Amino acid sequence: MVRVRHGRPEDLDRVNAMHLRCTAMSRYHRYQAPRQRIGHAEWANLTDPALGTTWLVAPHDDPDGVVAVSHLMRTDREGVTELGLLVEDGWQYRGVGTLLTHCAVNHAVREDSHTVTVMTDVDNAPMLAIARRFGAVPPRTESGTVDLAIGVPRTAGVRR
Secondary structure: OEEEEEOOHHHHHHHHHHHHHOOHHHHHHHHOOOOOOOOHHHHHHHOOOOOEEEEEEEEOOOOOOOOEEEEEEEOOOOOEEEEEEEEOHHHOOOOHHHHHHHHHHHHHHHOOOOEEEEEEEOOOHHHHHHHHHOOOOOOOOOOOEEEEEEEOOOOOOOOO
16 A cells, blocks of 8 residues: 655655665666666756646655655646656556556646656556556657657546
8 A cells, every 4th residue: 555645855865765776777767867866956846836746655654755756747838748757666566657647647637738748768668558558659669768648638537
């Protein structure tokens, strides 16, 4: 069982500790580089409500812990938001990524977005599966990164 809450500026150390518990491959799938941490200025942007929304996932038995982080950020394109998602390796394949994507899509409805975009590595099978579940059609390619588009339904509460 997990708990989802909004990320706050004071959560940076917990988020960076989670990054270090993730494998280099998981971080590579998220960032297209094996980054080990998020800097203070970047985290300030990611937790600034004027720029987007960040969610953290904690186990119910450790409410201060962080096992996943997700961001839904505004872009310079009207009605388009961008989703970023990192789930700690031991928590993958347990529905956490799907839960966070559901939070993001429902939030996008309230923000009047029509599309949630996701950029990921072509080998990121968990993210590709989540995006497909939400209606994205991955392009045919064998290497590099892919840009996926999730159409936002016009009503909140849509479960997938």
